[in-house]
Each structure stands twice: as C-alpha cells, then as structure tokens.
Amino acid sequence: MIYADYNGSAPLCLQVKEYLIKRLEKGPFANPNAIHYLGAKTLMGMENARAVCAKILGADFDQVIFNSGATEGISTVFHSVLGREVKKKIIIISGIEHSAIINTANYYAQERGFEVKVLPVNGDGVVDVEVLKQWIGQNKNNIALISVMAANNETGVIQPYKEINSLCVDNGIPFLCDTTQFIGKTPFNFKESNFDYAVTSGHKFGALTGTGILLAKNPEGITPLIIGGGQEKGHRGGTQNYLGNETMAVALTAIDAAFVNLEALAKKRTEFEAKMKKAFPAVVILGENAPRLATTTYISYPGIHGQAVQIELESQDIFVTTSSACSDNMPVTSKVLRAMGVTDDVGRGVVRISLCMNSPHENYDLLTDALSKAYAKLTKVASF
Ligand SMILES: Cc1ncc(COP(=O)(O)O)c(C=O)c1O
Incomplete structure (x- = not known):
C-alpha cells in the first residue's frame, strides 16, 4: 500500500x-x-x-x-x-x-x-x-x-x-x-x-x-x-x-x-515526473517551473478524468486525491487551478500525489509503474 x-x-x-x-x-x-x-x-x-x-x-x-x-x-x-x-x-x-x-x-x-x-x-x-x-x-x-x-x-x-x-x-x-x-x-x-x-x-x-x-x-x-x-x-x-x-x-x-533526506527525495520526485512525461508526452505537471515542496506532484493527463486515474491507482492499493469535489458528477477544475488559468481538459484530469519526508524513495518507482499502467489503460478511451 x-x-x-x-x-x-x-x-x-x-x-x-x-x-x-x-x-x-x-x-x-x-x-x-x-x-x-x-x-x-x-x-x-x-x-x-x-x-x-x-x-x-x-x-x-x-x-x-x-x-x-x-x-x-x-x-x-x-x-x-x-x-x-x-x-x-x-x-x-x-x-x-x-x-x-x-x-x-x-x-x-x-x-x-x-x-x-x-x-x-x-x-x-x-x-x-x-x-x-x-x-x-x-x-x-x-x-x-x-x-x-x-x-x-x-x-x-x-x-x-x-x-x-x-x-x-x-x-x-x-x-x-x-x-x-x-x-x-x-x-x-x-x-x-x-x-x-x-x-x-x-x-x-x-x-x-x-x-x-x-x-x-x-x-x-x-x-x-x-x-x-x-x-x-x-x-x-x-x-x-x-x-x-x-x-x-x-x-x-x-x-x-528526516530533513537530511530532502534533496534526495526532491531528486527522486523530479526523476519520477520526467519518466512520466517521457512515457506520456501529453502529461502536464502543474507548477512545474516554480519552486515546489519536494513531496508533492500534481499531475494531469488532459482528457482523462482524475477520478478515473484515482480509482485505477486505488485498485493497485495506492491512495491519491483529485483536485476537488464534483459537481453533478462532473469533476470541476479547482479554484486554485482556475486562478492559474488552467483549462478544463487539464484541470479535470489532475491527481495529487503527496508523500512525506520519511516516504521510502522506492515509492516513486512503484508510482511510475502504477500510474503508467493507469494511463495506458485509460487513454484507450478518452473520458471527456
Ligand atoms: C493550506 C491549508 N491551510 C489551512 C488548512 C486547514 O487545516 P485544518 O483543516 O487542519 O484546520 C489546510 C488543510 O487542508 C491547508 O492545506
């Protein structure tokens, strides 16, 4: 898990x-x-x-x-x-x-x-x-x-x-x-x-x-x-x-x-994001060019519901969240993302992966595999 x-x-x-x-x-x-x-x-x-x-x-x-x-x-x-x-x-x-x-x-x-x-x-x-x-x-x-x-x-x-x-x-x-x-x-x-x-x-x-x-x-x-x-x-x-x-x-x-691990964790997170982008060039990392917490990745595959990704990950015993609540069963682009000018195709697709200072670094390898599987499956049928 x-x-x-x-x-x-x-x-x-x-x-x-x-x-x-x-x-x-x-x-x-x-x-x-x-x-x-x-x-x-x-x-x-x-x-x-x-x-x-x-x-x-x-x-x-x-x-x-x-x-x-x-x-x-x-x-x-x-x-x-x-x-x-x-x-x-x-x-x-x-x-x-x-x-x-x-x-x-x-x-x-x-x-x-x-x-x-x-x-x-x-x-x-x-x-x-x-x-x-x-x-x-x-x-x-x-x-x-x-x-x-x-x-x-x-x-x-x-x-x-x-x-x-x-x-x-x-x-x-x-x-x-x-x-x-x-x-x-x-x-x-x-x-x-x-x-x-x-x-x-x-x-x-x-x-x-x-x-x-x-x-x-x-x-x-x-x-x-x-x-x-x-x-x-x-x-x-x-x-x-x-x-x-x-x-x-x-x-x-x-x-x-645990702050001694901060740099190593940030490096592992950057590698994880790079691998995802390489495997799926459509992927967007929100806030990518700004300084970010080493423990957070906010990732979207435009056109694929964040909730569908969340459910796929959950079936692999991995617990992430999407950006926010639904309205009439339609995932809504969050206020934060709207403030950033993010379009709905990206905004509805996000999942947030947030770890802690003590998270084993191998988690990022497992996340790479699990998220790749989820995207490979879900991209066969566009969600919206
Ligand atoms: C940035 C930020 N501020 C305030 C809060 C509110 O914290 P709490 O619900 O623990 O009072 C949260 C909780 O998610 C948060 O992320």
Whole structure:
C-alpha cells in the first residue's frame, strides 16, 4: 500500500505511535492546570512539548500557542487583527488560498464591511508580487491585513513569502502566512521568517488530529476566540489537549531529523515526473517551473478524468486525491487551478500525489509503474 495523500492528512508517524503507547501506559493524566502533583507533572510534559516545538520552529516559547489546528489559528488571527474597531478596510489574500482563509476573509467582507482584494497568480501558481506592490502603493494606509500561504496544498508551489513579508514589514501591514503545508515538509524558522503570524495543523505532519499551533510574533496582540478559563496565557481558553500537544513535539522532532533526506527525495520526485512525461508526452505537471515542496506532484493527463486515474491507482492499493469535489458528477477544475488559468481538459484530469519526508524513495518507482499502467489503460478511451 502507498498512502500518497499527506497534504490531505498524514497518518500518525511511527514515533508518535510508539510515544503514545508508552505514554498511555505511564500517564500522568490530569488537568494540566490543576495545582496537585499530577496536574503539575502533566503541565510540565506539555510545556516541555511547547519548548520542543518552539525550538524546532525557531520561535520563542511564548510565541507558541496550542490550539485545534490551522483553521482555528486563521480565525484567531483574523479576529485579533480585524475583530476590533479598525479604520483600515482592505484585506489582501491570494487567489490560491485554502478555503479556511478565503471564507474567513469573505465573512469579514460580508459581515464587517471589509473589502477583499485577491492577488493573481501566474501559470505556475506563484503569487504576483508586482501587483501586490502596486496595491500597497495605491492603498498603503487602508490595508488591514495581508494573508498569503507559504506553500500551496494542491500544487505544492512555494510562494514568494519573503518578499511579501518584507513589503508588509516596510509598510507596517500585519502579515499572516498560512504555513499549514510548509511546516513539516521543509525546514521553517519563525523568527527568521519575521512573519507576524503563522499557522499549522498537527495532522498534516503526523501528530494527532485536532491539534495545531498558532505562532504569533507578539502574542500579547492575540484576542482569544475562546475566552474560557484563561488557559494558554489567556490566548485560548479551554483545558489544553496536552496529549495531542505532546504528539506535535514528537512528530516535529522526527521530521526535523528526516530533513537530511530532502534533496534526495526532491531528486527522486523530479526523476519520477520526467519518466512520466517521457512515457506520456501529453502529461502536464502543474507548477512545474516554480519552486515546489519536494513531496508533492500534481499531475494531469488532459482528457482523462482524475477520478478515473484515482480509482485505477486505488485498485493497485495506492491512495491519491483529485483536485476537488464534483459537481453533478462532473469533476470541476479547482479554484486554485482556475486562478492559474488552467483549462478544463487539464484541470479535470489532475491527481495529487503527496508523500512525506520519511516516504521510502522506492515509492516513486512503484508510482511510475502504477500510474503508467493507469494511463495506458485509460487513454484507450478518452473520458471527456
Ligand atoms: C493550506 C491549508 N491551510 C489551512 C488548512 C486547514 O487545516 P485544518 O483543516 O487542519 O484546520 C489546510 C488543510 O487542508 C491547508 O492545506
């Protein structure tokens, strides 16, 4: 079996499984806010996990706020920056953001009178920084928040987040970088990035689902979405998911050690794509000319339904995804691909293959065989 949907959700990483088995045997289990010995011990374990996450992610201890995942982190940032009386009325996002960003920005437009401006991307799915410069020049004193992702969940394309952040810093504009697909797939240092805010979900990198981290340059500026009993230094109420938070420290430690494989994995991925293109010259690799995560390939055979390819691969015990949902049983070109100007014949044909840092490199050989078989079979009858 090859699980190739890590961008959707990563299975629990081996180290997390081993950790949990021991941890569940040993305890302690207590409210980390309780003042008895078991509470203090539980708190110590969780704060140790925070220290580990902070170190690996290049943040200060206090800049790590545990929560339930990226969606919550995004909501918290929007609430903190836009939830009070703000005179500035423009939110800038990109056309390839995850719906957790798009829908939140649209909510603030519909309910709070903000205007959302959507940055275009080029054919490889890279955000247009020149347009951003123009918009900042024209609206400098009216931009409340800029939110652009570090790496795209569909294409794996890495965005010019450094340039975007510098523009934000130079112009005093708060910047949220959605690092959900970036953290765990490539090294990341929050302080070096100089972002105001970054978010991620534990389930994307092998920790338990329902865990996440909000990184905030100035945590004092966070307005809690959940008030509760003042946990997480008042940034996020509710008894902490201490076991889940510990699993993030374990998973990040395991991944950090695996980054030595990054170059070799990227090379193997490039070879895989080259082999597919050579065998099937019609094949399109989305975002091919842009810097991309080493673990993601978004591949299309124009005219062949991505879902048909997915089913063929599944019959060979390989699990990939297509770009997005169907409408009336018709695969639809995703919003991300439409923003890239991708035509429907390519857009309906994509499958996303996303692995992890620890995936055996031979997976790419197996994928080459399996995908070649699928294309050889399906090209006999064009899907659309
Ligand atoms: C880029 C990006 N941002 C945000 C999210 C939302 O993450 P979650 O559903 O874990 O809150 C995802 C999940 O797919 C994502 O890929």
